[in-house]
Amino acid sequence: MRSERFVYTVQRVFEIKMTTLVKYPGPFVYAAAVALGLLPMRAATAPAAFPPVVEGKDGWLFFGPELRFLSFPCFWGEAASKTACSQKPENADPIPALVDFHKQLEAKGIKLFLVPVPPKAWNPAHTPDLALEGRKVDALGQFYNRLATEGLNVVDLRPAFRTREAAGEGMYCKTDSHWSGEGCVTAAKTVAKALADSGLPLAPATGLRTAWTEARFRGDLLELKNAPTNQQERLKTRQVSDASNAPIQPNPASSILILGDSHTLVFHDFLAERAGFTDQLAQETGIIPDWIGTRGSGANAVRVSLLRRASKDAAYLASKKAVVWCFAAREFTEADQGWQRLPLTAPISAK
Numbered sequence: 096m097r098s099e100r101f102v103y104t105v106q107r108v109f110e111i112k113m114t115t116l117v118k119y120p121g122p123f124v125y126a127a128a129v130a131l132g133l134l135p136m137r138a139a140t141a142p143a144a145f146p147p148v149v150e151g152k153d154g155w156l157f158f159g160p161e162l163r164f165l166s167f168p169c170f171w172g173e174a175a176s177k178t179a180c181s182q183k184p185e186n187a188d189p190i191p192a193l194v195d196f197h198k199q200l201e202a203k204g205i206k207l208f209l210v211p212v213p214p215k216a217w218n219p220a221h222t223p224d225l226a227l228e229g230r231k232v233d234a235l236g237q238f239y240n241r242l243a244t245e246g247l248n249v250v251d252l253r254p255a256f257r258t259r260e261a262a263g264e265g266m267y268c269k270t271d272s273h274w275s276g277e278g279c280v281t282a283a284k285t286v287a288k289a290l291a292d293s294g295l296p297l298a299p300a301t302g303l304r305t306a307w308t309e310a311r312f313r314g315d316l317l318e319l320k321n322a323p324t325n326q327q328e329r330l331k332t333r334q335v336s337d338a339s340n341a342p343i344q345p346n347p348a349s350s351i352l353i354l355g356d357s358h359t360l361v362f363h364d365f366l367a368e369r370a371g372f373t374d375q376l377a378q379e380t381g382i383i384p385d386w387i388g389t390r391g392s393g394a395n396a397v398r399v400s401l402l403r404r405a406s407k408d409a410a411y412l413a414s415k416k417a418v419v420w421c422f423a424a425r426e427f428t429e430a431d432q433g434w435q436r437l438p439l440t441a442p443i444s445a446k
Contacts (some may be wrong), residue, residue, distance in 0.1 A: 100385025101258035102271070130206030155221035158272045161214040164425035165227040170232055171241065178428045189394075194245045196398065196420075199439040201246075202418040206293055206417045209242070210250045210286055211235070211424035212274060212358050215267040218252065218260065235424060248289065255285045269328055271314030272423075273361045276370055283375030286419055289337060289382060295350070295417055298381035307331050310367040332362050333371035335378045342369050346383040350413050351376070353386040354401060355421035356393030363388075364399040372421060384419075393422025394430035400436045405440045412440070 145159035145166075164170070170178040170388065171190050179187035186192070197207045216222045217230055229235070239249045256266040259281050267277035291297050310332045317326055337343055344365075353359055353373055363371025372388045387404070389396045397420075405411045421430075 096199040106207075113368070121439055124286055125210075125426070148316050149223060149225075150222045151216075151223050153221060155215075156268060156270050156314070156320065157222060158316060161423070161425045162225065162227065163217055164428045165214055165216055165229045165234075166225075167428065168228045168232045169237070169302060170229070170234065171238055175190070180431050181427050181433025182431075183433050184265065186435050189427045189430075189434040190241070190245070192394075192434035192436050193242065193247060196439070197245070199246050200418055202411055203415075203439070205412065205415050206295070208248050208250055208252045208284065208289055208417060208419045209216075209288065210355075210419055211254065211427070212419040212421065213253050213256060214423070214425055215272070218257075220260075225316045231443050238427070248293065250286055252282050255281050256259050268314055268330065270310075270317045270322075270326070271312070271328065271361075271366070272316055272360055273366075275330050276362060277330075277374055278366070279358075279362055279370065280375050282421075283379045286376060286421075287379035290351070290417055291418075293417075300379065301345075303378055304336045304338070304340060306334050308334055308367075308370075310368040311360070314397065320390065332367045333370070333378075334367075334369040335374035336369055343374055343377055343383060345373070345385045345412065347385050349383055349385045350414055350416040351380065351382050351384040351419065352415050352417070353384050353388070353419045353421065354393070354397040355386075355388050355419075355428070356423060357388070357390045358393075358436045359386060359421055360390065360422065375397075376419070392426055392430050392432070393420070394426050394436050395432055395437065396445075401438065402437060403442060409440075 145162045151156045151157055165410045167174070167178045171188055175188035176184055193209065198205045202284055213235070216227065217235070219230070228252065230262045235253075236251075239251055242249050256278065260266055264281075265275050265278045267273070267279060268275050287297065308331065309329055311327050311329050312330050313324075313326065335343060353376065354435055355372070357365075359372045361371065363369070363373055373384060377383050387397050387400045389400070
């Protein structure tokens, strides 16, 4: 387990560092890359990039790209061309891809539930004193309202997070870029309620066992900051096991499919075991889901994986009633490939 955590941490930090270098290169690297045609010229109105890690209050660390995302009062529609990290202007605005995916699923009788994970810094309690215009004007709320006009089901986690934080429960890791164990459970409860309210038949969890335990780990923001190696974070996680006390396995025939970035995986088998979003949603719905997760951006890669899976197995989507798409909200501007329109299925050509 320790070796797996080490490998995950190294891979995660490498991904973050490479992504940060590409998106926010220093002036000399940037000038050289533009001269060589490797990077496009930035829009004149693009704001200065935040450093990869920003220190907040009381030892809290924040991911720079998340703060960049929160600095925009609007990041969709015409504004997307000035805010998105995508090198392809046609993929800058997330709305067309989100609506297209929703309509493709709807045509097959499948409901899409969009679950953006709120940036840690949306709550100003521990953040440094920064003028984050997007937080000030509630750009996320405005964006969710815009998606609702297109018929999308957006599960806004912020009200539930706010309630739990008021009760003294932390929803985020202090030194990592992900939600906490409590945040993961709260998200699963909120999504389960949204599924039930939509009319999806759920069942009481049977045969599943839960136990709260302590996880110790070195957060990815500590690694990115090159902090002393003896620094670790501790938090509680809720482990979920099957009747034989074994880890829950994905069920390809499930009525629920979870798509997502590392938020769906981080406590499933990386920083902790059996305590991820997939495990918690199984406990809260009584349904063992299937899932497709990625350690990188949740914008396009998971949909490509779904395309491949559904194209190879024509019956794969037949059992699906709901797709829960969970990823960091910052991806609305920070996805390096933007938001691509992708088919849900495609014929596999014979070789």
